[in-house]
Amino acid sequence: MTGSGSLGSARRLPDFTRLSLSGGCELALLPRPGSPVMTLTLIWQGGALTDPSGLGGAASLTAELLAKGTEASDALQLASRIESLGAQCDTWGTRETLGLTFAGPGRVFDRLWPIVREMLWTPRFDRREFVKTRMRAIESIQAAKDGDPRSLLPPYADGWIYGTAHPFGHPVMGDETSLGAIPASLMRATWMRHRACARTLVSVVGDFDPLKVEEELRALLLTPGGAERSVPHAPALAATAARPRGLLIDRPGASQGYFWIGGIGVDRSYADWVELELVHAALGGRFNSLINRRLRVERGLTYGAHSGYSLPGFPGLSYLTSYTPTETTAAAIEASLEVLGEAHEKGFPMADLEAARRFLKGQEVFRYETSGQLAAWLGTLLLQGRDVGEWERYPERLDALSPDGARQILNETFPAPEACRLVVIGDAERLLPHLGGLGEWTRHPMAAAGFGPWLG
Amino acid sequence: MSQASGVTAPAHPPGLEPAPGTVPSPLIYRRFDDGLETILWPDRGNPRAALYVVYTVGSRLELPRPTGLAHFLEHMMFNGSTGFPDDAFDRILEDLGGSNNAYTSEEVTVYQDLVPAGAIGRVLELEADRRQNLLIDPMRVERERGVILSERHASIDNDPVARFLEDVQSVACAGTSYASPVIGWRDDILRIDARLLREFYAEHYQSGRVALVGVGGIDPDDWHRLIEAHWRSAPGRVVPEALACRGPHASFGERRIAGRGELVAPYLVMGFPAPQASDPGALPHELLWTLLVGGVASRLYATLIEGKSLALDLGTFRVGRIVPGRMFLGVTVSPRRRVATVERLIRVELERIAEQGPTEAERGRVQNQCLAAHAYRLESVAHRAELLGRALVIQRDPGALAEYPLRLGAVTCEDIRMAARAAFGSGGWTVGTLHPEGATGSGGSR
Numbered sequence: 075m076t077g078s079g080s081l082g083s084a085r086r087l088p089d090f091t092r093l094s095l096s097g098g099c100e101l102a103l104l105p106r107p108g109s110p111v112m113t114l115t116l117i118w119q120g121g122a123l124t125d126p127s128g129l130g131g132a133a134s135l136t137a138e139l140l141a142k143g144t145e146a147s148d149a150l151q152l153a154s155r156i157e158s159l160g161a162q163c164d165t166w167g168t169r170e171t172l173g174l175t176f177a178g179p180g181r182v183f184d185r186l187w188p189i190v191r192e193m194l195w196t197p198r199f200d201r202r203e204f205v206k207t208r209m210r211a212i213e214s215i216q217a218a219k220d221g222d223p224r225s226l227l228p229p230y231a232d233g234w235i236y237g238t239a240h241p242f243g244h245p246v247m248g249d250e251t252s253l254g255a256i257p258a259s260l261m262r263a264t265w266m267r268h269r270a271c272a273r274t275l276v277s278v279v280g281d282f283d284p285l286k287v288e289e290e291l292r293a294l295l296l297t298p299g300g301a302e303r304s305v306p307h308a309p310a311l312a313a314t315a316a317r318p319r320g321l322l323i324d325r326p327g328a329s330q331g332y333f334w335i336g337g338i339g340v341d342r343s344y345a346d347w348v349e350l351e352l353v354h355a356a357l358g359g360r361f362n363s364l365i366n367r368r369l370r371v372e373r374g375l376t377y378g379a380h381s382g383y384s385l386p387g388f389p390g391l392s393y394l395t396s397y398t399p400t401e402t403t404a405a406a407i408e409a410s411l412e413v414l415g416e417a418h419e420k421g422f423p424m425a426d427l428e429a430a431r432r433f434l435k436g437q438e439v440f441r442y443e444t445s446g447q448l449a450a451w452l453g454t455l456l457l458q459g460r461d462v463g464e465w466e467r468y469p470e471r472l473d474a475l476s477p478d479g480a481r482q483i484l485n486e487t488f489p490a491p492e493a494c495r496l497v498v499i500g501d502a503e504r505l506l507p508h509l510g511g512l513g514e515w516t517r518h519p520m521a522a523a524g525f526g527p528w529l530g
Numbered sequence: 531m532s533q534a535s536g537v538t539a540p541a542h543p544p545g546l547e548p549a550p551g552t553v554p555s556p557l558i559y560r561r562f563d564d565g566l567e568t569i570l571w572p573d574r575g576n577p578r579a580a581l582y583v584v585y586t587v588g589s590r591l592e593l594p595r596p597t598g599l600a601h602f603l604e605h606m607m608f609n610g611s612t613g614f615p616d617d618a619f620d621r622i623l624e625d626l627g628g629s630n631n632a633y634t635s636e637e638v639t640v641y642q643d644l645v646p647a648g649a650i651g652r653v654l655e656l657e658a659d660r661r662q663n664l665l666i667d668p669m670r671v672e673r674e675r676g677v678i679l680s681e682r683h684a685s686i687d688n689d690p691v692a693r694f695l696e697d698v699q700s701v702a703c704a705g706t707s708y709a710s711p712v713i714g715w716r717d718d719i720l721r722i723d724a725r726l727l728r729e730f731y732a733e734h735y736q737s738g739r740v741a742l743v744g745v746g747g748i749d750p751d752d753w754h755r756l757i758e759a760h761w762r763s764a765p766g767r768v769v770p771e772a773l774a775c776r777g778p779h780a781s782f783g784e785r786r787i788a789g790r791g792e793l794v795a796p797y798l799v800m801g802f803p804a805p806q807a808s809d810p811g812a813l814p815h816e817l818l819w820t821l822l823v824g825g826v827a828s829r830l831y832a833t834l835i836e837g838k839s840l841a842l843d844l845g846t847f848r849v850g851r852i853v854p855g856r857m858f859l860g861v862t863v864s865p866r867r868r869v870a871t872v873e874r875l876i877r878v879e880l881e882r883i884a885e886q887g888p889t890e891a892e893r894g895r896v897q898n899q900c901l902a903a904h905a906y907r908l909e910s911v912a913h914r915a916e917l918l919g920r921a922l923v924i925q926r927d928p929g930a931l932a933e934y935p936l937r938l939g940a941v942t943c944e945d946i947r948m949a950a951r952a953a954f955g956s957g958g959w960t961v962g963t964l965h966p967e968g969a970t971g972s973g974g975s976r
Contacts, residue, residue, distance in 0.1 A: 109909075110905040110908075111902075111905050111906055111909060141826075149826075149836060150826070150827060150832055150836055150837070153825065153826035153827040153836075154827035154895070157825040157826065157827045157895055157898075157899055158827075158891070158894065158895040158898060159898060160898035160899055160901055160902030161902065162825070162902075177906070178902060179901075179902050179905060206839045209839065209864075210835070210839065210842055210864075213794075213795060213842050213864055213865055213866075214842050214843070216794045216795065216865065217793070217794055217795035217842055217843075217862055217865075219794070220689075220690060220691075220792065220793035220794055220795070221689045221690075221691065222684065222685070222688060222689045222692075223688060224684060327792065328688050329683050329687050329688060330680065330683040330684060330687075330688060360624055360629075361620050361624065361629075361630075362617070362620055362621055362624050367617075370677055371617055371673075372673075373673070373676075374672070374673035374674060374675065374676030374677050375676060375680065376676075376677065376680045377677055377678075377680040377681035377684055397680065397683075397684055398680055399679065399680060399683060429621065429624060429625055432624070432625050432626070432627055433624040433625070433627060433629075434627075435627055436626060436627005436628055436645065436646045436649070437627055437628075437629060438627075439577045439578050439646055440578060440629075440644060443578065443909065443910050443911070444906075444909040444910050445909060446906075446909075
């Protein structure tokens with residue numbers, strides 16, 4: 075297999091063609107001669123943002139049902155037709171999108187295109203499949219609450235920061251109650267609304283003939299006019315100042331406290347997005363980051379600690395997260411707040427910034443390695459509306475960031491320690507005596523339906 | 531002094547040609563007199579390189595010392611050697627623009643380094659130094675113990691299914707060195723000390739148990755020169771094969787274990803005999819399990835999830851590959867359903883496949899699925915290194931990777947039926963059921 079794009083001394087981004095179809099479709103085509111694998115990604119803007127109030131999870135469930143049969147094939151027949159080709163189809167809903175990815179050997183796409191067309195234009199939305207899929211989604215959430223708590227911090231944090239009534243505060247997958255309230259009829263309506271969306275984003279990666287694929291896509295996505303054409307937006311946030319600082323999710327018997335520290339950051343229009351990546355690589359985005367070093371390497375408190383952020387169309391969250399045995403949870407939270415406080419006030423030591431810079435520059439070649447990675451990269455590029463020219467200056471921009479610039483970016487994008495909210499999952503009885511010094515806490519049982527107390 | 535040989539790729543049968551570029555040809559293999567093995571898959575112009583250092587050292591070598599020793603040592607490998615003290619390994623690697631990780635299983639410990647291609651020399655140097663000159667500082671052992679306990683809490687102690695699976699493995703593999711969890715029992719993690727770690731390191735981290743696997747933009751001449759410079763300057767020694775480590779014994783009939791836990795969804799796990807990776811039956815066995823659980827159209831997925839809504843999720847995991855081992859099927863049962871119903875339906879499906887084998891259409895589907903999955907994995911240097919390491923160390927057949935499409939195409943329906951008879955027809959099963967606290971009878975709740 076040939077290496078794609080040779081970065082490094084002669085850095086060159088993967089070559090792709092970008093074009094627009096009438097009706098608001100944007101395409102990115104990236105041919106990779108010789109690649110055995112082809113990936114087609116279709117993204118519609120909307121997602122959980124379009125979930126009606128109290129019916130969280132509708133878009134996510136709609137996406138799942140797209141794979142549950144067409145007029146010509148029931149769910150099993152459809153799966154069998156795709157899998158027999160050695161291909162696979164993933165459907166997903168996110169906060170702001172609904173999407174499908176098809177991956178398979180390039181040579182089977184001739185037989186895959188008609189299946190894609192059926193799924194988009196004649197989905198079955200069978201009532202029995204709806205009832206089954208919805209029940210499985212509800213029971214899977216119940217089962218997840220018994221398992222490893224790490225994956226459950228994000229939905230609790232979303233609710234605690236945005237308020238469960240806000241479209242960014244309810245879980246994308248919905249919860250036990252909201253899923254149960256969704257009517258079957260909402261599936262088709264949700265899909266029609268997405269399909270008519272003002273922006274459909276498509277990427278294709280693999281060994282293909284661009285002219286032929288463009289033609290297939292034109293036929294596939296040709297939409298009749300007159301439908302609803304808008305991209306949904308999140309409403310403003312209700313005031314949250316009156317809430318206690320911490321949310322403690324009680325799971326009796328848990329031997330560790332799993333914690334999340336953060337608040338509202340910035341949206342995708344944030345101009346210094348390259349520099350923000352560097353700031354997080356230094357703060358919590360790699361093994362030698364400040365937070366992992368303080369908690370794991372220096373003190374042996376945890377298996378791992380990291381920081382993160384997202385850049386959606388509405389301001390996303392910035393956070394630090396880790397877990398440690400119950401006895402040391404409060405100390406680990408305090409140590410994390412200390413690290414954040416030091417970076418807020420003094421910025422990053424030059425050596426750390428340099429090390430993070432070298433790490434990101436070296437890792438860049440691993441971003442564009444597989445078809446799946448390239449498809450994801452193109453999807454982000456299209457969704458964020460960025461020009462590829464911005465990526466061309468990536469290394470120069472990393473080089474140009476000074477310690478003071480890094481501090482400023484952290485200040486702009488991550489609340490100061492005293493303004494951060496806290497979410498902890500663990501044994502409340504054993505944790506509470508130690509957590510008092512960190513502020514007021516609201517206690518909520520994990521066994522309760524949903525992800526935290528209702529907050530309007 | 532050393533034997534060198536090229537492993538060449540075979541021709542491919544019509545209809546199953548992999549697309550260009552997927553065949554590792556030729557692979558450059560060498561075995562030195564101290565037992566060190568090296569294998570390179572060069573890929574000119576690739577700006578990436580993967581170095582996987584595979585130690586044939588796993589938890590099965592721990593007895594009679596405390597469990598968890600091999601995994602603890604894996605953690606200590608990031609805590610300083612004489613040439614690169616403290617956390618220099620991680621710092622230097624990230625400075626090179628690289629990333630790294632490691633894992634330990636019952637049979638191997640694998641150190642995974644991913645770097646821009648130009649940095650391969652420095653990585654070979656770092657890896658050689660910690661193979662030869664690891665410092666095991668008692669202070670750092672204490673700190674690392676906290677990290678490992680936190681890892682154990684996160685991955686096992688706070689997940690009732692994971693806790694139950696430890697019990698199931700100890701029952702399924704009773705009396706063998708495969709019976710204990712790789713991370714170790716909590717009490718054992720507490721008593722491991724620097725002395726035990728040093729002994730284990732000195733005994734097992736010898737070049738006779740090391741395979742260096744390189745993939746990506748690495749020049750073959752550079753590769754050999756760097757290995758001579760860093761790995762051959764202080765050769766280790768050949769170590770005896772781990773003959774004492776047998777896989778799980780064939781047992782009479784079935785072993786059953788039932789438990790109760792704080793959970794909503796009951797869990798069912800069934801373990802079956804599985805051939806060792808070097809057995810000719812291993813590939814039909816892989817196709818058999820793809821046919822049972824690989825994808826929505828697979829038999830068990832279609833029956834249990836898509837058809838009857840009895841289960842929320844299902845998956846498999848494997849214990850023992852170098853030796854004949856066990857394949858485990860795990861099923862998260864719907865809280866509204868009974869475990870017994872699910873177990874009965876699975877038994878019907880297993881009996882059916884063992885008696886009748888697959889249809890031609892099914893065989894074609896799973897072959898296409900496996901071939902496509904193979905192509906996806908070969909896209910990244912990391913996966914290529916992982917697969918090449920397994921082929922060399924676990925399968926003892928580095929050519930298996932290149933021949934995979936050919937061998938896959940040769941598997942018949944009858945081969946798959948025979949694999950099913952071997953797995954399901956001759957006892958040696960282990961069945962574990964985990965029920966919600968307070969549920970009645972042997973079934974689920976509600």
